[in-house]
Amino acid sequence: MTSAPLPSPPQTRWAQAALPLGLALGVLALAFFALGVGAVPTPPADLWAALSGQPGEAADLTRRLVFDLRLPRVVAALLGGAMFAVSGTILQAVVRNPLASPDLVGVGAGAGLAVTLLLLALPDAPGWLLPWGAALGAWGAFLAVLALARDGARLPPVRLALLGVAVGAACTALGQVVLLRASDHLGGALAFLAGTVYGADWARVGRALPWALTLLPAAWLLSRRLDLLALGENMALALGHRVTLGRYGTLLVAVGLAASAVTLCGVLGFVGLVAPHLARLLAGSLHGRTLPVSALLGAGLVLAADTLGRVLSPPLEVPAGLITTLLGAPYFLYLLQRTAR
Amino acid sequence: MNRPHRWALLWYPAAAALLAAASLLSLGSGALHIAPEEVLRVLQSPDDSRESLAVWTLRFPRTLAAGLAGAALGVSGLLLQGVTRNPLADPGILGVEAGAALALMLSVVFFPGLGSLSVPFAFGGGLLAAALTLGFAARSGFSPLRLALSGVAVAALCSAVTRSIQILWEDRAQAALVLLNGSVAGRTWEDLARVWPWLALPLALALLLGSRVNLLALGEDVARSLGAQAGRELLGLSLLGVLLAAGAVALTGPLGYVGLVVPHLARGLLGRDHRLTLPLAAMLGAALLMLADVAARLINAPAETPVGLLIAALGTPFFILLARRIRA
Amino acid sequence: MTEPIPPRPLEASHLTLGYGEQAILSDLNFALRGGAVTSLVGANGCGKSTLLRALSRLLAPSGGSVMLDGQDLHRLNAKEVARRLAILPQGPVAPEGLTVEQLVWFGRHPHQGFLGGRSEADRAQVAWAMSQTGMTAFAGRPLEALSGGQRQRAWIAMSLAQSTPVLLLDEPTTYLDLSHQLEVLELVQRLNREQGKTVVMVLHDLNQAVRYSDELVAVQGGRVYAQGDPAELMTPELLRDVFGLKAHVLQDPDTGRPHIIPYAVARVLPPQAGGLGSPEFMSQTGP
Ligand SMILES: Nc1ncnc2c1ncn2[C@@H]1O[C@H](COP(=O)(O)OP(=O)(O)OP(=O)(O)O)[C@@H](O)[C@H]1O
Ligand SMILES: [Mg+2]
Numbered sequence: 001m002t003s004a005p006l007p008s009p010p011q012t013r014w015a016q017a018a019l020p021l022g023l024a025l026g027v028l029a030l031a032f033f034a035l036g037v038g039a040v041p042t043p044p045a046d047l048w049a050a051l052s053g054q055p056g057e058a059a060d061l062t063r064r065l066v067f068d069l070r071l072p073r074v075v076a077a078l079l080g081g082a083m084f085a086v087s088g089t090i091l092q093a094v095v096r097n098p099l100a101s102p103d104l105v106g107v108g109a110g111a112g113l114a115v116t117l118l119l120l121a122l123p124d125a126p127g128w129l130l131p132w133g134a135a136l137g138a139w140g141a142f143l144a145v146l147a148l149a150r151d152g153a154r155l156p157p158v159r160l161a162l163l164g165v166a167v168g169a170a171c172t173a174l175g176q177v178v179l180l181r182a183s184d185h186l187g188g189a190l191a192f193l194a195g196t197v198y199g200a201d202w203a204r205v206g207r208a209l210p211w212a213l214t215l216l217p218a219a220w221l222l223s224r225r226l227d228l229l230a231l232g233e234n235m236a237l238a239l240g241h242r243v244t245l246g247r248y249g250t251l252l253v254a255v256g257l258a259a260s261a262v263t264l265c266g267v268l269g270f271v272g273l274v275a276p277h278l279a280r281l282l283a284g285s286l287h288g289r290t291l292p293v294s295a296l297l298g299a300g301l302v303l304a305a306d307t308l309g310r311v312l313s314p315p316l317e318v319p320a321g322l323i324t325t326l327l328g329a330p331y332f333l334y335l336l337q338r339t340a341r
Numbered sequence: 342m343n344r345p346h347r348w349a350l351l352w353y354p355a356a357a358a359l360l361a362a363a364s365l366l367s368l369g370s371g372a373l374h375i376a377p378e379e380v381l382r383v384l385q386s387p388d389d390s391r392e393s394l395a396v397w398t399l400r401f402p403r404t405l406a407a408g409l410a411g412a413a414l415g416v417s418g419l420l421l422q423g424v425t426r427n428p429l430a431d432p433g434i435l436g437v438e439a440g441a442a443l444a445l446m447l448s449v450v451f452f453p454g455l456g457s458l459s460v461p462f463a464f465g466g467g468l469l470a471a472a473l474t475l476g477f478a479a480r481s482g483f484s485p486l487r488l489a490l491s492g493v494a495v496a497a498l499c500s501a502v503t504r505s506i507q508i509l510w511e512d513r514a515q516a517a518l519v520l521l522n523g524s525v526a527g528r529t530w531e532d533l534a535r536v537w538p539w540l541a542l543p544l545a546l547a548l549l550l551g552s553r554v555n556l557l558a559l560g561e562d563v564a565r566s567l568g569a570q571a572g573r574e575l576l577g578l579s580l581l582g583v584l585l586a587a588g589a590v591a592l593t594g595p596l597g598y599v600g601l602v603v604p605h606l607a608r609g610l611l612g613r614d615h616r617l618t619l620p621l622a623a624m625l626g627a628a629l630l631m632l633a634d635v636a637a638r639l640i641n642a643p644a645e646t647p648v649g650l651l652i653a654a655l656g657t658p659f660f661i662l663l664a665r666r667i668r669a
Numbered sequence: 670m671t672e673p674i675p676p677r678p679l680e681a682s683h684l685t686l687g688y689g690e691q692a693i694l695s696d697l698n699f700a701l702r703g704g705a706v707t708s709l710v711g712a713n714g715c716g717k718s719t720l721l722r723a724l725s726r727l728l729a730p731s732g733g734s735v736m737l738d739g740q741d742l743h744r745l746n747a748k749e750v751a752r753r754l755a756i757l758p759q760g761p762v763a764p765e766g767l768t769v770e771q772l773v774w775f776g777r778h779p780h781q782g783f784l785g786g787r788s789e790a791d792r793a794q795v796a797w798a799m800s801q802t803g804m805t806a807f808a809g810r811p812l813e814a815l816s817g818g819q820r821q822r823a824w825i826a827m828s829l830a831q832s833t834p835v836l837l838l839d840e841p842t843t844y845l846d847l848s849h850q851l852e853v854l855e856l857v858q859r860l861n862r863e864q865g866k867t868v869v870m871v872l873h874d875l876n877q878a879v880r881y882s883d884e885l886v887a888v889q890g891g892r893v894y895a896q897g898d899p900a901e902l903m904t905p906e907l908l909r910d911v912f913g914l915k916a917h918v919l920q921d922p923d924t925g926r927p928h929i930i931p932y933a934v935a936r937v938l939p940p941q942a943g944g945l946g947s948p949e950f951m952s953q954t955g956p
Contacts, residue, residue: 099490148665158484158486158487158490159486159664159665162486162489162490162493163661163664163665165490165493166657166660166661166664167657167661169653169657170653170657170658173650173653173654173657174654177646177650177651177654180641180644180646180650181641181644221784224778224785227775228775230764231761231763231764232761232762234722234727234758234761235761235775237727237747238727238751238755238756238757238758239751239775239776239778239779239831240746240747240749240750240751240752240778240779241747241778242747269497269501280766281766284766284767284768284771285764285766285767286767286771312509313509316508316509316511317508318505318508318509319508322501322504322508323505325497325498325501326498326502326505329494329495329497329501330498332494333477333491333494333495336477336487336490336491336494337477337480340480
């Protein structure tokens with residue numbers, strides 16, 4: 001047992017930075033591609049001309065098309081994906097359950113139901129109010145799921161997921177029953193709750209953006225608390241972490257992220273499950289690294305899903321939420337098997 | 342064995358009375374309200390009145406559809422719960438209904454000429470989904486909660502595929518939309534004619550097989566020691582359960598939780614003897630779905646609420662209650 | 670790194686511990702000797718882990734108090750406690766993919782600020798903790814790719830990285846083969862002798878407890894049955910009362926300490942609910 005210097009070779013630092021950087025570049029390239037896709041495809045050269053601010057009538061037209069229609073949609077996909085992914089990462093760390101994700105613990109559906117009820121009661125509610133209502137509904141559903149799934153002091157993973165799905169299904173069904181009574185206009189305005197960025201405009205992006213801009217960095221600042229919580233209650237306490245405070249603080253961030261994302265793009269199935277898992281595979285289990293990677297993966301996943309949905313058979317569009325479910329449900333089944341061992 | 346038999350003397354007539362009352366209600370309720378006496382009158386002597394027309398062309402097939410589907414789902418749930426010995430087994434939860442719906446969507450969009458074979462298609466889809474669910478659950482130890490969770494995921498997957506097809510082949514999928522909306526509104530005599538043999542025969546068969554289910558409900562090993570060919574019978578009864586659910590889906594679209602609630606109700610009333618509970622489950626399932634359909638017509642009149650939504654909203658608390666009683 | 674040793678770093682007075690309504694240990698009064706190695710011994714389920722958890726702030730007492738260097742432990746700031754006292758609970762589980770080095774770094778958490786900047790001192794302490802436990806070669810390995818014993822040593826390294834004057838270890842030798850058991854115990858001894866660390870550990874091997882500790886605390890029936898010098902404490906009577914064992918207690922020719930050779934179970938353990946011979950079972954089989 002002789003003392004040896006710690007191996008922290010410089011190339012691992014590089015490798016550490018390379019992953020998020022590469023992902024960010026990939027997402028950026030995908031976004032550029034997505035901006036050119038639509039009923040009237042825009043060739044990359046024209047797109048570049050418009051984006052780089054060249055004068056000219058054609059460029060002006062393209063600019064308007066891109067900035068008013070396509071950009072908000074792309075931004076919504078990126079933000080929504082990142083928010084669900086980070087929310088899922090936090091949930092999985094705090095409840096120490098690989099099957100947790102905002103849509104699997106009732107948070108997404110609770111937020112959706114709250115938004116529906118809110119707009120039914122106050123049709124002229126200002127946009128900024130929606131995320132607050134959504135967060136309230138999300139907490140309601142989440143606390144109900146926690147209370148139902150608890151078995152003494154334990155929170156068995158499979159039970160949490162199953163009851164979370166059930167409560168979520170009940171919320172969704174209730175929301176639909178309620179919507180049947182509402183005006184067609186409201187029904188149309190809330191159609192996105194099923195999980196799509198179709199029709200996302202700057203107003204919709206604007207109401208979720210402040211939440212993203214505060215909560216995403218907050219999540220990153222809390223990454224060391226997440227590491228501690230992931231070690232388990234005893235270890236976290238032993239290392240001097242205030243566990244209850246840490247738990248509720250981080251959950252506040254997770255639920256807020258998912259709820260405000262719901263007001264942006266509805267519930268995008270399984271994004272909050274798949275992105276964190278892939279991120280941990282790629283970046284390990286320390287959250288300082290996992291969180292940014294997870295956010296980028298979520299953003300890229302949703303943007304790719306949305307773009308795929310648009311190019312499959314234009315002008316028809318398959319909602320992003322459906323495509324993420326097609327990918328995520330089999331992954332969930334795979335995880336379920338793995339947790340058995 | 343004696344006590345439940347005596348209870349059956351009470352509960353069978355009660356269930357039959359409930360079924361009759363539910364039928365009358367279902368025939369009489371809606372935008373045009375018809376009093377029960379009036380319903381009985383036009384049933385005996387049809388005429389050209391609006392009431393008679395409404396009863397004979399709209400509400401009778403609809404009521405029959407609700408009754409048949411309800412009975413099929415109730416019996417299917419009881420069979421599946423019995424043979425898998427899993428209190429959460431329900432054709433909806435196991436993904437069978439979503440799989441059947443997907444197959445129906447595929448058949449309508451890609452093989453529109455084969456309308457008369459809708460039930461075999463649905464059966465194939467339901468079977469495949471059930472196999473997937475069981476396959477994944479088997480590899481993780483078969484606990485009831487895991488089985489339910491794999492079923493939920495398989496169902497989510499199937500419905501996502503169904504909806505994608507519906508979007509991508511929008512015009513061709515129109516016909517399937519009405520079929521799969523989880524409702525009995527607008528079911529016609531033709532719809533019934535297409536499906537009823539596929540439902541009535543397996544229903545009758547299932548009611549005769551109560552004693553086989555009893556054996557398997559003791560567990561495969563015990564059943565085998567008592568001389569049953571457990572593997573083959575288990576497979577046969579499960580297939581029957583899936584077929585019933587597929588038939589119901591071909592008539593109404595997916596309707597979760599009926600196959601969960603009804604069997605528990607039947608067992609609660611008459612105990613574990615499937616010879617007694619199967620007929621009761623059939624009657625209760627039919628009555629339940631008819632009543633739910635009446636409620637679906639009334640709560641938001643004159644608009645119709647899909648009965649499937651209503652049942653999902655009401656059935657979930659029941660499911661949660663059951664799931665909570667199971668140790669993880 | 671040696672610090673002045675407080676004479677009685679941990680002290681319990683009228684300490685009552687339990688989960689919910691049920692009291693596991695009641696009205697305990699004792700003080701741990703500073704700068705000594707103390708072993709807690711007792712039968713399975715007698716409350717050793719519970720006691721250790723209370724001594725380290727993981728479990729709030731339902732009555733009485735624990736004093737750390739004369740201050741009420743449960744009133745102290747969490748990080749402050751973690752800088753003075755490290756505990757390794759029984760059977761910790763790490764998240765998948767965590768490497769040994771990453772785990773050991775957690776031990777520095779109580780010494781770091783909110784953002785967790787890493788100082789040279791932190792680095793040195795982590796390197797030292799890994800080398801002391803022989804884990805340096807495994808630094809980059811994920812924990813699930815280690816054997817049970819190597820994993821245990823990684824956790825011990827994490828506790829060492831906390832560099833606290835007091836170290837509590839709940840069954841540090843389970844999962845280890847005999848030579849690694851002795852290695853851990855000698856590590857404990859060395860830490861104690863060279864750095865004056867106060868160590869409290871739970872051990873199941875009584876001979877090891879006798880050999881490596883300066884003091885024994887035997888827990889039985891919800892209280893401290895006896896506390897003192899192992900050589901005086903280890904008697905056939907104690908073994909009978911605390912463990913239900915019949916044993917010869919010989920003298921080890923090398924160390925002069927007692928050596929225990931159990932040869933029989935002394936008494937039938939009290940009947941447990943539902944077990945064979947319990948009243949419930951008997952009544953069920955009645956006519
Ligand atoms: N979280 C808990 N909730 C309720 N009771 C508990 C809890 N943890 C332990 N107990 C009970 O408290 C008693 C003492 O447990 P403890 O873990 O302290 O025993 P121990 O002496 O460490 O046993 P072992 O040698 O097996 O580790 C046991 O009867 C146990 O069942
Ligand atoms: Mg213990």
